Amino acid sequence: MKRNPSSITHHASRITHHSPLGSFLRAVTAIAWKDLAAELRSRELLSAMLVFALLVILIFNFALELDFKTRSTVTAGVLWVTFAFAGTLGLNRSMAIEKDRGCLDGLLLAPVDRSVIYFGKAISNLVFMFIVEAIVLPVYSVLYNTNLFNLGLIGVILLGSVGYVAVGTLLASMAVQARTRDVLLPILLFPVVLPVLVAAVKASNGLLQGLEMAEIMPWLNLLIVYDVIFIAIAFMVFDYVVEE
Amino acid sequence: MIEVKKLVKRFGLKTVLSGLDFQVEEGEFVALLGPNGAGKTTFLRILASLARPSMGEIRIAGYRLPAQAAAVRRRLGVVSHMPLLYGDLTAEENLIFFGQMYAVPRLAPRIDEVLELVGLTARRRDLLRTFSRGMQQRLAIGRAVLHDPEVMLFDEPHTGLDQDACDMLDKILRDVAARGRTVVMTSHDLARVEDLASRFDVLSRGVIAASVRRSDIRRNGLLAFYRQSLEEA
Amino acid sequence: MERQPLILQILNILSAVLLAIAACLVFFYAPLELVMGNVQKIFYFHVANAWVGMLGFVAAAVAGIAYLRTHDMKWDILEMAAVEISLVFFLIAIVTGSIWAYPAWGTWWTWDPRLTTAAILEMIYLAYLLLRQGIEDPERRARFGAVYTLIGGLSVPLTFLSIRLFRTIHPALIGTASSAAQGGFDMSAPMKLTFFFSLFTFSLIFVVLLWHRIRLGRLAEKVEQLKLNVMQ
Numbered sequence: 044m045k046r047n048p049s050s051i052t053h054h055a056s057r058i059t060h061h062s063p064l065g066s067f068l069r070a071v072t073a074i075a076w077k078d079l080a081a082e083l084r085s086r087e088l089l090s091a092m093l094v095f096a097l098l099v100i101l102i103f104n105f106a107l108e109l110d111f112k113t114r115s116t117v118t119a120g121v122l123w124v125t126f127a128f129a130g131t132l133g134l135n136r137s138m139a140i141e142k143d144r145g146c147l148d149g150l151l152l153a154p155v156d157r158s159v160i161y162f163g164k165a166i167s168n169l170v171f172m173f174i175v176e177a178i179v180l181p182v183y184s185v186l187y188n189t190n191l192f193n194l195g196l197i198g199v200i201l202l203g204s205v206g207y208v209a210v211g212t213l214l215a216s217m218a219v220q221a222r223t224r225d226v227l228l229p230i231l232l233f234p235v236v237l238p239v240l241v242a243a244v245k246a247s248n249g250l251l252q253g254l255e256m257a258e259i260m261p262w263l264n265l266l267i268v269y270d271v272i273f274i275a276i277a278f279m280v281f282d283y284v285v286e287e
Numbered sequence: 288m289i290e291v292k293k294l295v296k297r298f299g300l301k302t303v304l305s306g307l308d309f310q311v312e313e314g315e316f317v318a319l320l321g322p323n324g325a326g327k328t329t330f331l332r333i334l335a336s337l338a339r340p341s342m343g344e345i346r347i348a349g350y351r352l353p354a355q356a357a358a359v360r361r362r363l364g365v366v367s368h369m370p371l372l373y374g375d376l377t378a379e380e381n382l383i384f385f386g387q388m389y390a391v392p393r394l395a396p397r398i399d400e401v402l403e404l405v406g407l408t409a410r411r412r413d414l415l416r417t418f419s420r421g422m423q424q425r426l427a428i429g430r431a432v433l434h435d436p437e438v439m440l441f442d443e444p445h446t447g448l449d450q451d452a453c454d455m456l457d458k459i460l461r462d463v464a465a466r467g468r469t470v471v472m473t474s475h476d477l478a479r480v481e482d483l484a485s486r487f488d489v490l491s492r493g494v495i496a497a498s499v500r501r502s503d504i505r506r507n508g509l510l511a512f513y514r515q516s517l518e519e520a
Numbered sequence: 521m522e523r524q525p526l527i528l529q530i531l532n533i534l535s536a537v538l539l540a541i542a543a544c545l546v547f548f549y550a551p552l553e554l555v556m557g558n559v560q561k562i563f564y565f566h567v568a569n570a571w572v573g574m575l576g577f578v579a580a581a582v583a584g585i586a587y588l589r590t591h592d593m594k595w596d597i598l599e600m601a602a603v604e605i606s607l608v609f610f611l612i613a614i615v616t617g618s619i620w621a622y623p624a625w626g627t628w629w630t631w632d633p634r635l636t637t638a639a640i641l642e643m644i645y646l647a648y649l650l651l652r653q654g655i656e657d658p659e660r661r662a663r664f665g666a667v668y669t670l671i672g673g674l675s676v677p678l679t680f681l682s683i684r685l686f687r688t689i690h691p692a693l694i695g696t697a698s699s700a701a702q703g704g705f706d707m708s709a710p711m712k713l714t715f716f717f718s719l720f721t722f723s724l725i726f727v728v729l730l731w732h733r734i735r736l737g738r739l740a741e742k743v744e745q746l747k748l749n750v751m752q
Binding site for chain 3: 210223227234235236242261262272273276283284
Binding site for chain 1: 339361367369370371373384389414423430
């Protein structure tokens with residue numbers, strides 16, 4: 044269980060001088076780093092996300108009778124529903140950790156901009172999403188004998204996850220502060236993240252079916268537009284979510 | 288060091304602080320007393336820049352709140368009844384993380400120093416999760432003094448601690464205060480703060496109802512003073 | 521109990537009268553549409569309801585921004601009022617749309633962009649109400665509500681766009697040339713008059729309801745204040 048923290052110590056001692064942007068990035072990295080370090084040790088969040096993701100895929104197998112013919116058309120949908128469901132588990136847990144021992148207050152007391160906290164949390168949430176996706180994809184490929192290794196598909200998953208996490212991190216920080224925090228996040232998140240899911244499913248499906256790029260581009264554009272808008276808006280309103 | 292004028296805080300329609308005036312000189316150790324729900328925690332959260340005042344003026348170390356919050360935060364160390372630390376990080380990692388957030392220079396030797404101060408050097412590699420309540424609270428103080436703040440705020444730091452842990456905590460609190468720091472501490476445990484603080488302020492009905500220096504009351508006279516000021520308020 | 525202001529009382533009566541006139545126009549003045557017959561008449565109120573829903577949606581988002589800028593509770597009351605009205609009117613629009621869709625398209629529900637977006641909007645409003653319900657502190661409730669209406673306000677157009685990228689069969693009524701979509705029709709002058717009259721009437725009803733709801737919000741606030749005074 045014990046892990047030598049010398050790697051972090053080294054990381055810390057390197058930093059001495061800082062420009063505003065430099066110190067911004069340093070604080071963002073520090074937050075993401077401590078989330079990953081804590082998670083590497085407890086593996087609570089990742090294991091919950093993964094087991095849940097695999098269960099969802101399993102259930103879909105029976106619900107949709109994933110035989111060879113249906114498989115080709117529903118793979119993209121099954122994957123994104125899995126990511127979205129597992130994602131809410133991760134987002135909820137990641138913010139609950141901050142609330143548990145009053146850590147969110149600890150972060151807010153630090154002399155850094157509020158957006159540092161948002162970006163730090165968003166980055167670690169994104170990494171957790173990527174890890175789950177990186178495991179689910181090959182497992183799905185093996186279980187259903189479908190080749191999912193496709194650079195375009197990976198690009199779509201990156202874009203879709205960014206949008207999902209951008210909104211998800213913001214809404215999760217609201218949800219944990221509510222009395223009904225355990226049930227609130229998916230209800231808040233799913234209706235507003237719908238454009239991401241629709242576009243990601245359509246783009247992934249197009250890529251898996253081997254459609255022409257001209258048919259996929261509009262969906263990619265939509266994903267990019269969504270990512271940009273919601274990163275910007277979350278950056279602007281995060282203050283209001285954490286201040287009192 | 289701390290200057291508060293006509294501070295008002297409302298939550299919706301409920302007024303918690305109604306035109307509170309408060310002043311602390313450099314090096315003073317002020318104990319903020321008052322019944323539950325008097326607004327002690329709210330007041331401290333406002334001083335800590337965690338909550339916004341509805342009205343009024345606040346200056347800490349010459350900087351205004353909430354306008355210059357970042358400058359104030361750099362000079363502030365806060366300990367609440369929650370440890371504000373991560374259970375899945377070791378004591379050392381927790382301090383490294385917060386040291387980075389505060390951009391503490393020469394962090395590694397500073398962490399050694401702080402761990403020594405709170406008496407946790409031997410447990411530095413252990414997960415915070417495995418610490419007793421008292422040890423967590425000691426590390427919380429370590430976190431709060433890490434960046435060598437000029438002003439320290441304690442919000443009921445003794446909550447949930449046993450006798451030994453409380454005594455240990457008091458020793459550290461004295462240590463912290465002895466270095467010329469300005470301290471404000473809320474508490475409802477009169478006996479405990481009586482020989483800790485240099486001044487006692489009573490918060491009641493949203494204002495400071497009474498204030499007295501330790502030198503101005505007789506030994507064990509704090510309780511009488513407290514009762515009297517609540518009755519008058 | 522304070523009385524309703526005179527203008528509001530007048531508007532109450534005026535909106536009732538206008539609604540009656542609008543109904544008469546729909547049933548007795550507007551000509552029968554050739555292809556669809558009587559069922560087409562629902563369209564006048566259907567569009568007007570959806571229009572009011574949109575007004576409420578925009579008003580809520582604007583009130584949300586205003587609240588975040590000023591922290592003034594009156595914007596929160598406006599936002600809440602707008603959301604509630606929009607919720608009800610979009611629901612009416614969805615139901616009337618379904619009633620119309622069955623004879624026109626042969627199905628109660630289609631996953632058409634407008635219909636689906638309206639349904640998503642209803643979900644966002646329900647989520648909004650649940651969010652508010654879960655927070656005790658009124659100031660935080662207002663802040664989170666404002667942030668959520670803002671997020672919803674930005675995501676709904678994108679939702680519409682994303683569903684529109686699917687092929688649509690909803691008739692486009694004004695402007696676009698794609699009225700070849702099944703169920704589209706050209707409006708004659710009396711139809712247009714009836715249509716715009718209904719639109720105006722429902723806009724007025726929106727204003728009146730909003731006014732009432734804001735008054736209710738203010739009164740609730742006052743009751744809360746009195747309760748606190750008694751307790752102290």
